[in-house]
Amino acid sequence: MKIFKKNILSILSITILLSACNAAEPATPTTIPVDAGATAVSMASTMAAETMAAIPTETALPTPTETPFYLTANIWAEEPRVPIINYHQFAPNTSLRSTDHKIRKRDFLDGLEALNQAGFTLIHLEDWINGDLYVPEGRRPLVFTMDDLFYNNQIRMGENGEPRRDTGLSFAWEYGQEHPEFGFKWSLFANLGDKWYADGDTEGKWKDELAQSIIWCLDHDARVYNHTYQHIRMDKSGAEGILWDLEQNDLFMRELLAKAGREDLIEGLGNMLAIPFGYWPEGSAYSATTNYITPEGEPMLGIFDIDWIVNGVKFMAPPYSPEFDPMRIPRIAMPPEAVEYLVEHQEEFPTMVACQVGPLDAEQVENQDYLREAIQASITSGSCPQGVYILEDYTFDMR
Numbered sequence: 001m002k003i004f005k006k007n008i009l010s011i012l013s014i015t016i017l018l019s020a021c022n023a024a025e026p027a028t029p030t031t032i033p034v035d036a037g038a039t040a041v042s043m044a045s046t047m048a049a050e051t052m053a054a055i056p057t058e059t060a061l062p063t064p065t066e067t068p069f070y071l072t073a074n075i076w077a078e079e080p081r082v083p084i085i086n087y088h089q090f091a092p093n094t095s096l097r098s099t100d101h102k103i104r105k106r107d108f109l110d111g112l113e114a115l116n117q118a119g120f121t122l123i124h125l126e127d128w129i130n131g132d133l134y135v136p137e138g139r140r141p142l143v144f145t146m147d148d149l150f151y152n153n154q155i156r157m158g159e160n161g162e163p164r165r166d167t168g169l170s171f172a173w174e175y176g177q178e179h180p181e182f183g184f185k186w187s188l189f190a191n192l193g194d195k196w197y198a199d200g201d202t203e204g205k206w207k208d209e210l211a212q213s214i215i216w217c218l219d220h221d222a223r224v225y226n227h228t229y230q231h232i233r234m235d236k237s238g239a240e241g242i243l244w245d246l247e248q249n250d251l252f253m254r255e256l257l258a259k260a261g262r263e264d265l266i267e268g269l270g271n272m273l274a275i276p277f278g279y280w281p282e283g284s285a286y287s288a289t290t291n292y293i294t295p296e297g298e299p300m301l302g303i304f305d306i307d308w309i310v311n312g313v314k315f316m317a318p319p320y321s322p323e324f325d326p327m328r329i330p331r332i333a334m335p336p337e338a339v340e341y342l343v344e345h346q347e348e349f350p351t352m353v354a355c356q357v358g359p360l361d362a363e364q365v366e367n368q369d370y371l372r373e374a375i376q377a378s379i380t381s382g383s384c385p386q387g388v389y390i391l392e393d394y395t396f397d398m399r
């Protein structure tokens with residue numbers, strides 16, 4: 001899996017370089033392997049039925065009729081824009097109002113419903129950066145992040161092994177189960193060394209509870225990343241201090257997982273960082289940050305900023321765009337205002353479209369060059385739009 005990810009990255013880097021150098025030329029079709037589950041084989045049954053019906057009954061022979069074979073391509077006909085919303089903590093409905101750092105359950109759920117109605121679907125940040133650009137047809141990609149984990153109001157496990165019903169991730173999980181078109185996918189940025197968890201007992205039982213919460217998250221599409229061990233001011237830290245803080249967060253999480261008997265989760269851990277307070281390190285401290293590798297040797301995949309919507313709305317570009325900078329990806333603070341903006345401006349966020357490519361020779365669909373030619377033919381004939389295609393295990397840039 002790691003090797004696979006690195007391959008995608010190196011291909012991506014080449015793609016980015018190529019498109020940066022040749023911005024004025026027609027895009028060379030490039031291929032990036034993506035999630036195989038992203039596309040679906042479909043048989044053009046209507047056309048098959050018409051072909052069959054065209055053969056007079058009297059002359060029907062038992063020779064096999066070739067069934068026209070089509071594949072469904074998922075296409076970004078316009079460049080996708082991915083908003084990344086950043087949550088912090090949660091408050092009960094009895095609180096007077098939601099604040100910058102604590103959103104009430106009611107306001108949070110209203111936001112999920114509004115975003116779902118506006119056609120947004122949650123995607124994994126890490127998958128997108130790695131080149132998997134799939135969302136279901138007609139939907140708009142959206143990323144949810146949460147910072148400063150782990151607080152009891154964000155997630156805490158109940159006696160039944162499920163998150164307690166009064167925690168933020170529990171509300172989101174329930175909503176995602178009831179609305180699979182919206183889903184449940186999160187990137188959690190944790191500071192494991194700046195607070196106790198659960199009841200904060202001096203014997204350290206809170207660590208076992210913390211481990212169980214981390215495990216639930218990792219098992220349920222809420223991936224855990226770095227926000228520094230002690231939520232440090234990176235603008236005031238030196239390279240050595242930053243490296244210690246980043247590594248300590250990683251080491252402590254691995255220690256908790258190992259102690260709980262879930263070392264199996266360690267190899268799936270990624271390497272991404274949200275800058276605390278949005279205060280960026282400079283000079284050698286910045287280099288140390290971008291060059292940080294995890295204990296397993298994973299290089300830094302993405303670094304995330306935070307900004308207010310009043311400073312202008314910024315979004316994540318697709319990784320093939322020259323504008324995409326994985327070391328400075330914007331996120332939007334203040335969820336209620338961000339949600340309101342996204343709902344109001346939903347039409348500015350392209351949806352993924354689908355198109356039937358074919359008819360194809362079923363024996364050649366493993367062949368990338370053959371698929372590219374078939375896509376080109378579909379575009380030339382006007383049956384499919386230009387764009388970035390996801391077909392079978394590949395991405396084709398056909399803009």
Ligand SMILES: [Zn+2]
Nearest residue numbers: 147148276277
């Ligand atoms: Zn923070």
